[in-house]
Amino acid sequence: MKSVLIKNIKSLYGIIQNVSIQKKSGTEMNMLDSIDNAYLLITDGIIKDFGVMNDLPETTAEVIDANNGYVLPCFIDSHTHIVYAKSREEEFVMRIKGKSYEEISEAGGGILNSAGKLQAMSEDELFESAKARLFEVIKFGTGAIEIKSGYGLTVEDELKMLRVIKRLKAISPITIKATFLGAHAIPTEYKQNREAYINLVLNDMLPKVAAENLAEYCDVFCDQGFFTVDETERILIAAKQYGLKAKIHGNELGYTGGVQVAVKHQALSVDHLEYTGEAEITSLKNGNTMPVGLPNCSFFLGIPYAPGRQIIDAGLPFCLASDYNPGSSPNGRMSFVVSLACTQMKLTPEEAINATTINGAYALELSHTHGSITKGKLGNVIITKQIPSLAFIPYSFGVDLIETVIINGAKIN
Numbered sequence: 001m002k003s004v005l006i007k008n009i010k011s012l013y014g015i016i017q018n019v020s021i022q023k024k025s026g027t028e029m030n031m032l033d034s035i036d037n038a039y040l041l042i043t044d045g046i047i048k049d050f051g052v053m054n055d056l057p058e059t060t061a062e063v064i065d066a067n068n069g070y071v072l073p074c075f076i077d078s079h080t081h082i083v084y085a086k087s088r089e090e091e092f093v094m095r096i097k098g099k100s101y102e103e104i105s106e107a108g109g110g111i112l113n114s115a116g117k118l119q120a121m122s123e124d125e126l127f128e129s130a131k132a133r134l135f136e137v138i139k140f141g142t143g144a145i146e147i148k149s150g151y152g153l154t155v156e157d158e159l160k161m162l163r164v165i166k167r168l169k170a171i172s173p174i175t176i177k178a179t180f181l182g183a184h185a186i187p188t189e190y191k192q193n194r195e196a197y198i199n200l201v202l203n204d205m206l207p208k209v210a211a212e213n214l215a216e217y218c219d220v221f222c223d224q225g226f227f228t229v230d231e232t233e234r235i236l237i238a239a240k241q242y243g244l245k246a247k248i249h250g251n252e253l254g255y256t257g258g259v260q261v262a263v264k265h266q267a268l269s270v271d272h273l274e275y276t277g278e279a280e281i282t283s284l285k286n287g288n289t290m291p292v293g294l295p296n297c298s299f300f301l302g303i304p305y306a307p308g309r310q311i312i313d314a315g316l317p318f319c320l321a322s323d324y325n326p327g328s329s330p331n332g333r334m335s336f337v338v339s340l341a342c343t344q345m346k347l348t349p350e351e352a353i354n355a356t357t358i359n360g361a362y363a364l365e366l367s368h369t370h371g372s373i374t375k376g377k378l379g380n381v382i383i384t385k386q387i388p389s390l391a392f393i394p395y396s397f398g399v400d401l402i403e404t405v406i407i408n409g410a411k412i413n
């Protein structure tokens, strides 16, 4: 039995005593329970005990001195595309010069640009570059992550991406969930015959993904210029037959029905939500689908932010993820997501932390093991440098305030 004791914690944040709490909604999101002057004991990778320093138990555990830093649960990043071939800074420069994301996409840029580059790259090369990104974000405090396919867009290349994710799962210290996103964009050669591509997703990709057990979830980019609500429904119905739950890219580019179709098909989450109004909020209230904002994307593309404040004020849960990808969010640092949520969406620091921890865990069906300081959950925590307050984390945007990351009770170097 291997135990680790973290002592001299200025405040231990993110405590949820009841392990059956899966998410936080509405006013609960502003509550982030804490203990000042605390210790935390992790045994065999699992949170065993915590309390005030005066009650520190006798133990032979390895001691880590938090040195008056804060301790929080690791971030859960429920939406990423970290398996990709090349960065896309040439498109970034095109946008600076005035081209829109959709114009760049129509000119062969965007997702199709990433697809072309990924198709030309070997599985081993893809694995090595994605592995580097995975360990990069772990150092930034991410303690579980979702990774999507969707830059393959052929049967073989979608499978190649998902096999890379499967290999990452085998070597990763953190939990990874895989999402099949064959319906990310219509490839150029199918532009005049989109039905043929949808049939490829339904009749070739999905059965093979399921047969090799390569994904937990199925995603569709349901938005203008991408997939319609009807096409999305057909794909989700088929995916369900293969046991894949839905996670949807919706309402990034317009009020396109993505939220409603996600709720109708009991999607685990609907992500983006830049265009969310009363109808979408009403729809979300009638289901259990987690709304997920991706503020990096709004920051980077200069598009509206998802109305996180209104979503929470409507009594709903709200989650935040990085959307780490080469086109619209080339950054996986979740503390920056927290800063943007506070500065741009007007979330409180407590709400933003809940949105990136327990609610992220819900969006990946990991609430029983991740996302809070709870006895019996995994010992995945961040120890901060010496900082004056919790609010200092989003306040100091872009600054690295993490001293140590602990995954399954072990320090990450």
Ligand SMILES: [Zn+2]
Pocket: 079, 080, 081, 249, 323, 325
């Ligand atoms: Zn995405």
